[in-house]
Amino acid sequence: MSYQSNFDNFNEWITGLFPDQKEYLQATRELARDVIDIFNAHEPYKKNDVLRRLSMPERIIHFSVPWLNDQGNVEINQGWRIQHNGMIGPYKGGLRFHPTVNESILKFLAFEQCFKNALTGLPIGGAKGGADFNPKGRSDQEIMRFCQAFMTELQRHIGPYTDVPAGDINVGSREIGYLYGQYRRINNRFGGAITGKDISFGGSHVRTEATGFGLIYMLQAVLKEHHENIADMRIGISGAGNVALHAALKAIEHGACVISLSNSRGCLIVDKGLTTADINWAIDNKAHKDNILTALAERVQGQWHDGKTPWQEKMDIALPCATQNELDGEAAKTLLQNKVKYVLEGANMPCTDKARQEFDRSEIPFVPGKASNAGGVAISGLEMSQNASFRRGSYTSIDETLEDIMHNIHQQCVDEGRENNRINYARGANIAGFRRLADAMVLQGI
Template identity: 45%
Template sequence: MTYIHDTIEQLQQTSPAQTEFYQAVEDVLESLEPILEQHPKYREQAIIARLVEPERQIMFRVPWLDDNGQVQVNKGYRIEFNSALGPYKGGLRFHPSVNGSIIKFLGFEQIFKNALTGLPIGGGKGGANFDPKGKSEAEIMRFCQSFMSELFRHIGPTTDVPAGDIGVGTRELGFLFGQYKRLANSFDGVLTGKGLAWGGSFVRKEATGFGCVYFANYMMADRDEELEGKCCAVSGSGNVAIYTMEKLYELGAKPVTCSDSSGTIYHQAGIDLDLVKRLKEQQHERLEKYLETHSEAEYTPRKDYPENGHQVWRYKVDLAFPCATQNEVTREDIECLLENGCLGIVEGANMPLTEAAFDAVQQSSIAYGPGKASNAGGVATSQLEMAQNASMQRWTFEQVDERLKQVMKNIYKDISRTAEQYGKPRNLVLGANIAGFKRVADAMLEQGLV
């Protein structure tokens, strides 16, 4: 497909050394050939060339003082990718791995994910190569205040509404919002994922994990399977992983693994979720501490992982939920999951499969929920938080959860119907990419050459 080759080649010239971004673009473009053939207007109006270039890229330095009085400097980013459907919407990630390529891949994915929700939100992403781990609360506060001192001039409740992501939880959002309010002299719904006492929404913390499991439930039902009784592997132990596990238990399934950057826990009886929450949300400890309470569980440190793979995918399970980070699942991991009879993979993280792993999944008959659809519950609930802020209302937990469930059901039905329409029933990757693309592309055409 020459347009894919030409697009990637052009990006390599204009955006050099951004491999994650190229990977995300290629994954989407490979699915779009049917709609581009059927509707020449998208080619004629250069929609692809316009989509892969952000409307605005903001990079800035973030100077801050550590507890020893030493000046530290990090790099901050905000990519405002596409506003055809509404204000830019996407999280802020604080992690040492953050760079221009990762932020761009996340922002590009966010365009289509947000479009699939059916809600009026565009796509963006941001963050910094700052690691909150090992920092004091005072250092995190000083960093967040410095970061927002630049970012505040680029965001607004109808312009760009960031949220949290890896390394940015309620604590960080609180410091960011406090500094925004101070600088803008306005109490706006300019960040989502806020604390409940100051404009936050019920279910926002749980939404990505809950939505991921709702999606898995619909996907299994479509294959005449039940989620209840299924044994599940989950990677990660952050927000997405924790609330994926919580909803799995609620719907009668059993998560048996979780992981962090140091190693993997396998607990055949089922992960002790209360303990994981205590270790990760309150004590900020490594999962190795899990063994102090459950000596019967198995812990594998990262140094003992299998070559070319992750220990979390090496157990016999019915469903796999990658909920940690990008490119965490290798081709060898997929081969192990298939050999062990895994029925489906549902992505809680963004682009967790390497290119080789993705190819292996596409060549198999395993059920596969791509992240831009299956983990869209977080951003959907962010928009629900925006709606509550705008109307100065507070919906109940049950009201928000029911709306989230309906959004995930609509996403599943929409992408399934699109896949069938283009002759690829159950190919949810193609369905998600085409459905999201069409919604954004049509809006871009109607708004003219901007």
């Protein structure tokens, strides 16, 4: 007997199972709302109940991480790995170390990762993981010991053909090095069990830049579709990490006027626009400054606003690149009142559901993170391939491949999201990713 569904009974089912997991519920509801008609129109999808099955993680691994701090005292953190769906390849997704990490956040990230990875066209499934460990204020030795303790447990659940983690918030090249070193020591094996490695031991060119560069390649494709050009566009960017800084760098290189960056403490506004030299300075110095944006404000004579976000400023393009649900419905209304023309997510679900609804009602192009944020995992997939073949591509060739992948994702969104005289990029991305995963699920059986 096939399973017939509508959005309301799907929502009742998923909410009944996980009533307190707001991020996870937001992600699954947004997907279901866009694909429910596709699901009901295909008998094999209904017969195999693919919508509900795709909404449930295949495996949740939860473990404790005891480790010694510099005073010789035992500290205990919680660690997770959510292996959400492996239908089209080994599980793939980042590790996040942050005190706000919990099961709901990691489940939503893993869920989104499945559809993001499917859009790349690469044979990789979706996962996410991390710990409630806060590296801020910790010594390098403490971070190393924590990473080693975390990997001692995680290593039994991952591998090149099983699950390949990467970095995420607070897990950069230093942490990846410590994690991979512990994996290699325990398993006595050198291979592609982790991506984001340093170029000296199996890493890929362009990996640090990939998500930010990929965001701008997607933006250029969207602008071309709408017969516009990035040159002289006013772009507001939130965040001050790799994604935000490299998106700013690439946008400025193509003639855009980038007016903002932000972090948890506030935002920097530079009305005349930041320069390539400004962004390169921030990239080179961010590890050595308590607040790189206040230091940058002094350097460029910009305006620093404590506790504020960039979304009150006038801009043609908004690129939220910080964290989930940072741009809410009121901020969306302000952007629309100020005549914003395009919104592309550079982070994972940085727009709330109310913000997305505001953009949808206005019919401006809005591109969700599962499409516009896919550059990082695309290059991670290429790093896996390079590790398997013991060959490394050049910077230029990998950057060109990244651009091709982002343009292909854009075309999938256009093909599935065209509605009369507009393109609904969010719906297009959800449907395209859903079709690939649902087809694999049908073909592999229950």
